[in-house]
Amino acid sequence: MTEQLSKRARRMVDAGYKVTKARMTVLRVFEESGGHITSKEVLERVAAIDENIGRASIFRTLDLFTRLAIIRPTYIETSMTPSYVLLPDGHHHHIICTNCDQVIEFDNCDLSDLAHQLEAEYGIELTGHLLEFYGICKTCAV
Amino acid sequence: MTEQLSKRARRMVDAGYKVTKARMTVLRVFEESGGHITSKEVLERVAAIDENIGRASIFRTLDLFTRLAIIRPTYIETSMTPSYVLLPDGHHHHIICTNCDQVIEFDNCDLSDLAHQLEAEYGIELTGHLLEFYGICKTCAV
DNA sequence: CCACAAATGATACAAAGTATCAGTTGCGGG
DNA sequence: CCCGCAACTGATACTTTGTATCATTTGTGG
Numbered sequence: 001m002t003e004q005l006s007k008r009a010r011r012m013v014d015a016g017y018k019v020t021k022a023r024m025t026v027l028r029v030f031e032e033s034g035g036h037i038t039s040k041e042v043l044e045r046v047a048a049i050d051e052n053i054g055r056a057s058i059f060r061t062l063d064l065f066t067r068l069a070i071i072r073p074t075y076i077e078t079s080m081t082p083s084y085v086l087l088p089d090g091h092h093h094h095i096i097c098t099n100c101d102q103v104i105e106f107d108n109c110d111l112s113d114l115a116h117q118l119e120a121e122y123g124i125e126l127t128g129h130l131l132e133f134y135g136i137c138k139t140c141a142v
Numbered sequence: 143m144t145e146q147l148s149k150r151a152r153r154m155v156d157a158g159y160k161v162t163k164a165r166m167t168v169l170r171v172f173e174e175s176g177g178h179i180t181s182k183e184v185l186e187r188v189a190a191i192d193e194n195i196g197r198a199s200i201f202r203t204l205d206l207f208t209r210l211a212i213i214r215p216t217y218i219e220t221s222m223t224p225s226y227v228l229l230p231d232g233h234h235h236h237i238i239c240t241n242c243d244q245v246i247e248f249d250n251c252d253l254s255d256l257a258h259q260l261e262a263e264y265g266i267e268l269t270g271h272l273l274e275f276y277g278i279c280k281t282c283a284v
Numbered sequence: 285c286c287a288c289a290a291a292t293g294a295t296a297c298a299a300a301g302t303a304t305c306a307g308t309t310g311c312g313g314g
Numbered sequence: 315c316c317c318g319c320a321a322c323t324g325a326t327a328c329t330t331t332g333t334a335t336c337a338t339t340t341g342t343g344g
Binding site: 069095104106109110114115118119121122123124125126127128129130131132133134135136137138141 | 237246248251252253256257260261263264265266267268269270271272273274275276277278279280
Binding site for chain 3: 018023052053055056057060
């Protein structure tokens with residue numbers, strides 16, 4: 001099988017994990033969905049593609065991807081299912097309307113100064129970050 | 143009853159909600175815990191104080207406090223129960239070691255410039271934000 | 285192509301969160 | 315001070331989300 005692997009799939013292989021149908025399907029669901037997606041939605045979409053893929057494997061894969069920093073769970077609504085975000089390559093920030101849950105994306109964050117300062121202060125090596133702003137969007141403000 | 147209400151309790155009253163034993167107990171648990179706390183821990187600690195307080199009321203209160211921006215659900219570990227953070231007054235940020243899950247807190251973020259810029263650009267009114275850095279801590283880097 | 289560890293799907297289970305509803309309680313008005 | 319009512323509660327039963335287990339299958343290095 002000489003199929004071309006996406007960068008993310010490669011990251012998984014490099015970390016010593018096997019390329020399986022379950023994992024590729026979950027990855028595909030994320031890449032096609034583009035944005036935020038709850039575990040429930042992942043379950044549904046994976047089932048739509050291949051209903052033989054087990055529930056447990058999907059959760060295992062979500063866990064794996066989280067550990068590999070391929071996705072990151074985040075919170076948008078209240079106390080409920082997490083929403084997973086595909087981490088593109090370092091940057092991915094949101095402005096979330098707390099009224100209608102619309103998500104606006106932006107990437108011109110300017111955190112490198114702060115990041116360096118924190119690295120120095122705490123002796124830590126930073127590899128990524130998540131920045132979310134909450135507010136009321138134009139439409140809801142009316 | 144002329145008991146002094148905390149600022150947060152007052153915010154609740156001002157929004158038209160009643161001061162009840164269940165709510166005050168949950169608030170007290172948060173204020174005494176100081177930091178991150180999962181719903182499970184809230185359940186346990188509330189039960190330790192007053193075991194007559196019902197499960198459902200606690201979840202209702204978590205929901206209410208989230209809507210009132212008294213607390214904010216956040217994600218620290220992998221795909222699991224959210225961890226609630228008492229919002230002190232606007233700021234509360236984390237550096238999370240992706241290896242050992244240690245959490246370092248800091249609050250000298252300097253996002254007001256960026257926030258203003260985004261407000262202008264997207265015509266949105268921002269009310270809060272969440273900033274998390276991920277990396278490898280000193281201890282794990284060895 | 286073989287062998288074996290890694291991963292899977294099925295099943296059954298545990299935990300987290302929610303709907304419902306009759307009973308209780310905080311609180312504003314008299 | 316107490317009355318009345320809407321808001322809130324606790325109990326129960328339920329749905330949903332996530333996990334442990336285990337026999338079977340599959341990817342991959344040799």
